[in-house]
Amino acid sequence: MNGDGTVFARGLRKSFGDRVVLDSIDLDVVCGQIVCVIGPSGSGKSTLLRCINGLEEVDRGVLRVNGEDLGFRETATSYRARKRKEVAAQRSRIGMVFQSFNLFPNMTARQNVMSGPVLVKGKPKAEAARRADALLASVGLEGHGGHYPWQLSGGQQQRVAIARSLAMDPNVMLFDEPTSALDPERVGEVLAVMKDLAERGMTMLIATHEMGFAKEVADTVMFMDGGLVVEQGAPKDVLCNPKERRTQKFLESVL
Ligand code: ADP
Ligand code: MG
Numbered sequence: 001m002n003g004d005g006t007v008f009a010r011g012l013r014k015s016f017g018d019r020v021v022l023d024s025i026d027l028d029v030v031c032g033q034i035v036c037v038i039g040p041s042g043s044g045k046s047t048l049l050r051c052i053n054g055l056e057e058v059d060r061g062v063l064r065v066n067g068e069d070l071g072f073r074e075t076a077t078s079y080r081a082r083k084r085k086e087v088a089a090q091r092s093r094i095g096m097v098f099q100s101f102n103l104f105p106n107m108t109a110r111q112n113v114m115s116g117p118v119l120v121k122g123k124p125k126a127e128a129a130r131r132a133d134a135l136l137a138s139v140g141l142e143g144h145g146g147h148y149p150w151q152l153s154g155g156q157q158q159r160v161a162i163a164r165s166l167a168m169d170p171n172v173m174l175f176d177e178p179t180s181a182l183d184p185e186r187v188g189e190v191l192a193v194m195k196d197l198a199e200r201g202m203t204m205l206i207a208t209h210e211m212g213f214a215k216e217v218a219d220t221v222m223f224m225d226g227g228l229v230v231e232q233g234a235p236k237d238v239l240c241n242p243k244e245r246r247t248q249k250f251l252e253s254v255l
Pocket of ligand 1: 016021040041042043045046047048
């Protein structure tokens, strides 16, 4: 199946208990497309990314990532039986970068980046280490392979986290507010790495509050509020000329 680098969703719903936090979500991301997801805190951005990454199970709807079904299945038992194996394989092709970096603190940058290929894919250590160094160089961290997370700045740690995701050769990269925990002077270096990835054709979904970045890099901006997609379209439309009152109010509040 030639579905690499795509995300397709129809009518996705996700609830926690009786609280619906995502409802009627439709999404079409084609290969190489950059989608920025914006919206107030609690609007469902993280939950959407977590569903797409198979970290959360949806209640209802169709969800296909890289052309493979990750969505709701009729029979809960067969779903669970097949789920673990399938989802593990699918998830290795979906990279995710979190606000809080989530590096292994007791491992060097190089060990962090090679951990997936060695432990999950069984790659030889020497080969994985060479690849890790090349990936670290590609995010501007040449010569930092031997550093531990505590020896690196937040921006450097986040770039290690990006390199670690890329080491699994994902077709889709998800970013959940990747610069929100950084000092302002460190935001630019992480956005530059993401922009470089976008230019190299990576499919990316990015929850962000960086409106300037969204305007410059996104093909599509999606505004969420209360678990719904309120408005989506080209950045110049959604960010500069929003149709919906809720989008207008949100943009006024962040600018
Ligand atoms: P955002 O990322 O846009 O801030 P989230 O996806 O984190 O929004 O949260 C959407 C809603 O879902 C919030 O009301 C949040 O409290 C709720 N929520 C998120 N995760 C859980 C969970 N594991 N259990 C219960 N409620 C949750
Ligand atoms: Mg969030």
